[in-house]
Amino acid sequence: MKKSAVILLVVTGFFLSGSSEVRSQDLTLGSIYEKENVPYRRAVPLPHLREADVVWSKMIWRMIDLREKVNHPLYFPTEPFGPRMNLVNVLLNAIENEEIVAYTDEQFQVPRELEDIQRMLGAETTLQTVVDVDTGEEIVVEVEGEVRADEVLRYLILEQWYFDRQHSMFGSRIIGICPIRVYQRRTDDGEVTDETIMVDAFWVYYPDIRDVLVRHETFSGQNDLASLSYDDLFLQRRFSGYIYRESNVYNNRRIEDYALGRDALYEAQRIHNLIFDFEQDLWEY
Helix, strand or coil: HHHHHHHHHHHHEEEEEEEEHHHHHHHHCCCCCCCCCCCCCCCCCCCCCCCHHHEEEEEEEEECCCCCHHHHHHHCCCCCCCCCCHHHHHHHHHHHCCCCCCHHHHHHCCCCCCHHHHHHHCCCCCEEEEEEECCCCCCEEEEECCCHHHEEEEEHHHHHHHEEECCEEEEEEEEEEEEEEEEEEEEECCEEEEEEEECCCEEEEEHHHHHHCCEEECCCCCCCCCEEHHHHHCCCCCCCCEEECCCCCCCCHHHCCCCHHHHHHHHHHHHHHHHHHHHHHHCCC
């Protein structure tokens, strides 16, 4: 009887210690299991394209508005929540850790410094008057502002549409991504005005950031087990946007430079239809 009691106590203690370890692990991971699908993934190389096989190509700049419901996975959570963070925070962390390089424009030639990026995203140094706790006198000190990631309400995406005659395939590939901060201008007194300011924070070269995007999970819908990375979201084109600019002889003309309001939307749709009509005209039925 004594031996049986000792064995029972040992086995019970083993399971209790194991369960407490699992509970502590769960509190750390925020799940009943360790997620290994997304955090340890590597980007799958895209099929090689030969210039001789591409018989038609067009560059398109597409504007993504994060206020649309379908684009919410790119915006939320506005503050990091465990392993999850929104796209701009993923990019900023990778830039701070020197995993990727940020550029000033879509030519991807001139790097942009981290301090400039933080300043464009609202982290500006301001002068404030405070009271010195030792002397009781008022002194002026510099206060570092915080990056306002929640004000990144748009993304500008550069993509290239093409037709590959070798595989008889019409498709697109993303070239670059630019977060855009949208905010209301403030007066010197701190009052908010009705003037809306849009600032291009930085550009990143998409092929260079895929290894970072593929390791970060985004919200995928009803099933939390079906984890999607940001790379999956872009490759599967699970976002909505409108054409903001197309390649043109002026090389810098946007649609809003020659069309406004409803006419700009019609022009964007006209360009969209031209691209897809080209594919339909390739086939005979």
